[in-house]
Amino acid sequence: xxxxxxxxxxxxxxxxxxxxxxxxxxxxxxxxxxxxxxxxxxxxxxxxxxxxxxxxxxxxxxxxxxxxxxxxxxxxxxxxxxxxxxxxxxxxxxxxxxxxxxxxxxxxxxxxxxxxxxxxxxxxxxxxxxxxxxxxxxxxxxxxxxxxxxxxxxxxxxxxxxxxxxxxxxxxxxxxxxxxxxxxxxxxxxxxxxxxxxxxxxxxxxxxxxxxxxxxxxxxxxxxxxxxxxxxxxxxxxxxxxxxxxxxxxxxxxxxxxxxxxxxxxxxxxxxxxxxxxxxxxxxxxxxxxxxxxxxxxxxxxxxxxxxxxxxxxxxxxxxxxxxxxxx
Amino acid sequence: xxxxxxxxxxxxxxxxxxxxxxxxxxxxxxxxxxxxxxxxxxxxxxxxxxxxxxxxxxxxxxxxxxxxxxxxxxxxxxxxxxxxxxxxxxxxxxxxxxxxxxxxxxxxxxxxxxxxxxxxxxxxxxxxxxxxxxxxxxxxxxxxxxxxxxxxxxxxxxxxxxxxxxxxxxxxxxxxxxxxxxxxxxxxxxxxxxxxxxxxxxxxxxxxxxxxxxxxxxxxxxxxxxxxxxxxxxxxxxxxxxxxxxxxxxxxxxxxxxxxxxxxxxxxxxxxxxxxxxxxxx
Amino acid sequence: xxxxxxxxxxxxxxxxxxxxxxxxxxxxxxxxxxxxxxxxxxxxxxxxxxxxxxxxxxxxxxxxxxxxxxxxxxxxxxxxxxxxxxxxxxxxxxxxxxxxxxxxxxxxxxxxxxxxxxxxxxxxxxxxxxxxxxxxxxxxxxxxxxxxxxxxxxxxxxxxxxxxxxxxxxxxxxxxxxxxxxxxxxxxxxxxxxxxxxxxxxxxxxxxxxxxxxxxxxxxxxxxxxxxxxxxxxxxxxxxxxxxxxxxxxxxxxxxxxxxxxxxxxxxxxxxxxxxxxxxxxxxxxxxxxxxxxxxxxxxxxxxxxxxxxxxxxxxxxxxxxxxxxxxxxxxxxxxxxxxxxx
Numbered sequence: 001x002x003x004x005x006x007x008x009x010x011x012x013x014x015x016x017x018x019x020x021x022x023x024x025x026x027x028x029x030x031x032x033x034x035x036x037x038x039x040x041x042x043x044x045x046x047x048x049x050x051x052x053x054x055x056x057x058x059x060x061x062x063x064x065x066x067x068x069x070x071x072x073x074x075x076x077x078x079x080x081x082x083x084x085x086x087x088x089x090x091x092x093x094x095x096x097x098x099x100x101x102x103x104x105x106x107x108x109x110x111x112x113x114x115x116x117x118x119x120x121x122x123x124x125x126x127x128x129x130x131x132x133x134x135x136x137x138x139x140x141x142x143x144x145x146x147x148x149x150x151x152x153x154x155x156x157x158x159x160x161x162x163x164x165x166x167x168x169x170x171x172x173x174x175x176x177x178x179x180x181x182x183x184x185x186x187x188x189x190x191x192x193x194x195x196x197x198x199x200x201x202x203x204x205x206x207x208x209x210x211x212x213x214x215x216x217x218x219x220x221x222x223x224x225x226x227x228x229x230x231x232x233x234x235x236x237x238x239x240x241x242x243x244x245x246x247x248x249x250x251x252x253x254x255x256x257x258x259x260x261x262x263x264x265x266x267x268x269x270x271x272x273x274x275x276x277x278x279x280x281x282x283x284x285x286x287x288x289x290x291x292x293x294x295x296x297x298x299x300x301x302x303x304x305x306x307x308x309x310x311x312x313x314x315x316x317x318x319x320x321x322x323x324x325x326x327x328x
Numbered sequence: 329x330x331x332x333x334x335x336x337x338x339x340x341x342x343x344x345x346x347x348x349x350x351x352x353x354x355x356x357x358x359x360x361x362x363x364x365x366x367x368x369x370x371x372x373x374x375x376x377x378x379x380x381x382x383x384x385x386x387x388x389x390x391x392x393x394x395x396x397x398x399x400x401x402x403x404x405x406x407x408x409x410x411x412x413x414x415x416x417x418x419x420x421x422x423x424x425x426x427x428x429x430x431x432x433x434x435x436x437x438x439x440x441x442x443x444x445x446x447x448x449x450x451x452x453x454x455x456x457x458x459x460x461x462x463x464x465x466x467x468x469x470x471x472x473x474x475x476x477x478x479x480x481x482x483x484x485x486x487x488x489x490x491x492x493x494x495x496x497x498x499x500x501x502x503x504x505x506x507x508x509x510x511x512x513x514x515x516x517x518x519x520x521x522x523x524x525x526x527x528x529x530x531x532x533x534x535x536x537x538x539x540x541x542x543x544x545x546x547x548x549x550x551x552x553x554x555x556x557x558x559x560x561x562x563x564x565x566x567x568x569x570x571x572x573x574x575x576x577x578x579x580x581x582x583x584x585x586x587x588x589x590x591x592x593x594x595x596x597x598x599x600x601x602x603x604x605x606x607x608x609x610x
Numbered sequence: 611x612x613x614x615x616x617x618x619x620x621x622x623x624x625x626x627x628x629x630x631x632x633x634x635x636x637x638x639x640x641x642x643x644x645x646x647x648x649x650x651x652x653x654x655x656x657x658x659x660x661x662x663x664x665x666x667x668x669x670x671x672x673x674x675x676x677x678x679x680x681x682x683x684x685x686x687x688x689x690x691x692x693x694x695x696x697x698x699x700x701x702x703x704x705x706x707x708x709x710x711x712x713x714x715x716x717x718x719x720x721x722x723x724x725x726x727x728x729x730x731x732x733x734x735x736x737x738x739x740x741x742x743x744x745x746x747x748x749x750x751x752x753x754x755x756x757x758x759x760x761x762x763x764x765x766x767x768x769x770x771x772x773x774x775x776x777x778x779x780x781x782x783x784x785x786x787x788x789x790x791x792x793x794x795x796x797x798x799x800x801x802x803x804x805x806x807x808x809x810x811x812x813x814x815x816x817x818x819x820x821x822x823x824x825x826x827x828x829x830x831x832x833x834x835x836x837x838x839x840x841x842x843x844x845x846x847x848x849x850x851x852x853x854x855x856x857x858x859x860x861x862x863x864x865x866x867x868x869x870x871x872x873x874x875x876x877x878x879x880x881x882x883x884x885x886x887x888x889x890x891x892x893x894x895x896x897x898x899x900x901x902x903x904x905x906x907x908x909x910x911x912x913x914x915x916x917x918x919x920x921x922x923x924x925x926x927x928x929x930x931x932x933x934x935x936x937x938x939x940x941x942x943x944x945x946x947x948x949x950x951x952x953x
Contacts, residue, residue: 037939122746217849279937335725341687410893578722582861588919
C-alpha cells in the first residue's frame with residue numbers, strides 16, 4: 001500500500017506542478033486511527049498530505065459537482081465503486097470528461113471502522129497498512145493488528161464486483177484479479193426482504209423511517225443526486241404554490257415520501273457506492289431501498305449496472321422497442 | 329397543570345379592513361386586531377416590525393408602515409414576492425389573518441429631536457420610513473423636529489408607493505421638501521429622471537444638524553451611503569434598516585443572525601457605525 | 611444539599627415507580643441507536659451504555675411540535691394551543707447534556723419567553739448520571755466541567771459499587787429524594803462520595819484529546835474574513851447531522867400543515883439547520899450565506915463565539931457528537947487547534 005501512497009503523492013505533485021490540474025481531491029489523515037478525511041491539495045507541498053488506506057471510505061466524486069460551473073481542471077482519487085460515479089456524471093453532462101483527471105486506485109476493500117475501533121485505540125497513530133489479499137496488516141504506534149477481510153470488511157466490500165476503477169487516467173497500482181463468481185450480484189439481502197410479508201415489511205420500514213432526522217446527509221453525499229436545487233428545498237415549490245409537497249415535519253409519513261421519492265430518483269443511476277447508508281446518523285439500511293430498484297431494473301431491462309461505462313444507455317432514459325410495458 | 333408562561337408565538341386574530349393598491353405589485357393592508365381592547369392597548373414605535381399570518385400558508389415579518397400616532401389601525405405596505413405575500417395579495421377586505429408583535433428596535437426619534445431629517449427611500453423601501461415620516465409630521469410631534477426632506481425614487485411612476493402622500497399631503501406640510509425620481513423616462517412624467525443616489529448628490533443636502541434615514545434595495549443603499557459620505561455625513565448621522573429571513577421574530581429560531589446580533593431583536597434599525605461593526609453577511 | 615445512596619435492587623424499584631407515576635424519559639436502544647424516549651417498560655432503559663447516545667434536547671425542543679391549531683371560518687379565526695405539558699422525569703442525562711441545557715435556557719428564556727420549551731423545562735425533573743467512561747472525542751473538560759459534574763441536573767447519580775450515589779442539586783432533586791425516601795438511605799454515603807471522587811480522578815486520565823480554548827474566542831473576534839474558512843469548508847456536505855446531534859443547536863423553522871379541508875390545520879415548528887441552503891434564502895433570491903464557506907463559518911462562529919457573545923455561556927459543551935457522526939471528519943477539536951494556529 002506504501003507504493004500506492006508514494007505513487008499518488010508523486011502523481012498529484014506532478015499534476016499540480018505542471019499546472020495540469022488546479023486541485024487534487026483525495027484523502028488525508030483523519031482525526032482517529034480508523035478515519036481519513038477528504039482533502040483538497042492545491043500545491044506540491046499539500047500533495048504530500050494525500051494518503052491511501054482501507055479507511056478511505058468517502059466517495060469523492062460528489063465533490064466534482066461543487067466545481068461544475070467553473071472551468072478549472074481537477075484530479076480526483078477514486079476506488080472501483082466510486083469510479084462508476086464519474087461515468088454517471090459524465091453521461092448526465094454534470095461534469096465534462098476533459099476537466100477531470102481520474103486517479104484510480106485498485107482497492108482490496110475497506111475496513112469497517114466500528115469493528116476496527118473495537119480493537120485499536122482510536123488515538124493510535126497509523127503507520128502503515130499492508131494488503132495481504134485475505135487480510136490487512138495495520139501497523140500503529142500501539143502495535144500491529146491483523147484484520148481478516150472475511151470478518152472486517154464493510155458489507156458492501158464483501159460483495160464488491162469492481163475492485164478496479166472502471167475509468168481512470170492514471171492507475172495507481174496493479175490491477176486486482178476478479179474471480180468469475182464475484183462478477184454477478186445475487187442480491188441475497190433483497191431477496192430476503194422481498195420474502196417478508198407486507199405487514200413485516202411495513203413494520204420494518206416504519207421503524208427505520210420513524211427515526212429519520214431528515215438531515216439529508218444521504219442526499220448530499222449521493223453522486224446520483226446532482227440537481228442544482230433539490231425539489232425538497234424549494235421555498236415555493238413550482239407546481240404547488242400552497243401545499244409544500246414534502247413537509248419539513250420529520251414524521252414517518254413525510255420521511256417515507258422523502259426516501260421513496262429519492263429512491264425513484266436514483267433508479268437506474270445509483271451506483272451502489274453505499275455512501276448513503278454509511279453517512280446515515282441513525283443507521284437506516286438505505287442500501288436495501290436502492291438495491292431493490294437496482295434489482296428490479298435488472299430484472300425488467302437486463303443486466304445494466306449504472307456507471308460501468310460512460311456510454312451505456314440507461315434503462316430509464318433510453319427507449320428500446322423490446323422494453324417491457326405491462327404497466328401501460 | 330398550568331402552562332408555565334404566556335405564549336409569544338401565538339398570533340392575535342386580526343381583520344384586513346381595507347386594501348389600498350399602491351402600485352402594480354404593492355398593496356397597503358389596513359389591519360385591526362379583532363379584540364377591541366387589544367387594539368386600544370396596542371403600541372408600536374416607528375420602524376418596528378410585526379409578523380402576519382395567512383393560516384395554511386405561513387407567517388412573514390413586515391415593517392409597520394403606519395405611524396404610532398395612528399391608533400385606529402395598523403398598516404402594512406407589502407410587495408407581492410413569495411408565498412405569504414402572494415397569499416396576502418389574494419385576500420379580500422374582511423379577511424382574517426393573524427398578527428403578532430411589535431418586534432425589533434425602532435428609529436431613535438427621541439435622539440433626533442431638534443434636528444433636520446432627511447429620508448431617502450427606494451421602491452418599497454419607503455414603507456418603514458413612512459412610519460417615522462408620518463410620526464414626525466403628526467401635529468403633536470411636528471414642533472420637535474426641524475426641516476423634513478424626502479428623496480424618493482422607484483423604477484417607474486407606477487412603482488412609486490404612497491402617491492397621495494408624496495405628491496399632495498407631505499409637500500403641503502410646513503417645513504418639508506419632497507423630491508421624487510424615476511429610473512427611466514416616461515411619457516406622462518415631467519419630474520426628475522435618474523437613480524436615487526445620483527439624485528441625492530444633485531440635491532446635495534447639507535449634513536449640518538441632520539439625521540439621514542435610508543431604506544431601499546441593497547444596491548441603492550450601497551451607493552446612497554457613498555453619496556452621503558461625499559456630502560460630509562458622518563456614520564452616526566445615518567440610519568438604515570436591515571432585513572433578513574425570519575421565522576420566530578423573537579430571537580429563538582436562529583436564522584436572522586448577523587454575527588452575534590439578531591436582526592429581529594437588535595434590529596432592524598442600525599446606524600451606519602453599527603452596520604460597519606457587523607460582519608458583512610446580510 | 612441532600613446526599614443519599616440507593617442499592618441496585620431498590621434502584622429498579624425506583625425506576626418502576628418513576629415510570630408509573632410520571633412520564634419517564636430515558637435512553638432506549640433501537641437498531642444500534644440510543645435515543646431518549648418515553649419508557650413503557652423499565653427493561654428498555656440502557657443506562658450502562660458507553661455507546662453513542664443522541665442528546666435529550668428533544669424532550670424540551672422536539673424535532674417537531676404543534677404550536678397551535680387554527681380553524682378559520684368566514685368571519686372568525688380560532689387558534690387553539692396544545693394543552694400544557696404534564697410532569698416528567700428525564701433520566702440518565704450525561705453531564706455534557708445537563709450543561710447543554712444551561713446553554714439552551716437563555717435562548718428560550720429572555721424577554722420573549724418560549725412557552726413550549728419553558729413549560730416542559732419547568733415541569734421536568736432531570737436525573738443526571740456520571741459517565742463511566744470517557745469517549746475518544748469527549749472534551750467537556752475544556753469547558754470547565756467533567757464527566758462527574760452534575761450542573762444542570764436536579765438529582766445527580768453516580769454509579770458506585772453498592773448502587774447509585776444520589777446528590778440533590780436543586781429543590782426538585784430534594785423533592786424527589788423526599789418522595790422516594792423509603793428507597794434511599796444515608797448509610798454508606800461517605801464511602802460512595804469517596805468512590806465518586808476516585809472515579810473522577812480515574813476518568814480524568816481517560817481524556818485522550820487535548821483541547822485548550824484559551825485565546826480561541828479572541829482569535830475568532832478577528833477571523834471573519836480569514837481564508838481558513840474557505841479551505842475548511844471544502845469537504846463539508848452541508849447536511850444537517852452536526853446540528854441535529856448537537857445538544858445546544860436550537861434553530862427551527864415554522865410551517866403550516868393543512869388538514870381536513872383548507873380552513874383548518876396546524877402550525878408547527880421543526881428543527882432546521884444553518885447548514886441548509888434555504889435556511890437564510892430570501893424570497894428575492896438573495897442569500898446572505900450562499901455557500902459552504904459562509905455556513906461552515908457561521909456554525910463554528912456560533913459554537914465558539916456568537917453564543918458566548920450573546921448569552922455569556924458557550925455554545926459548545928464538548929460532547930463530541932458532531933465529530934463522531936460527521937461523514938467527512940469535520941472535527942471541532944481540530945478546528946479549535948487550527949484556529950489557534952492560523953488566527
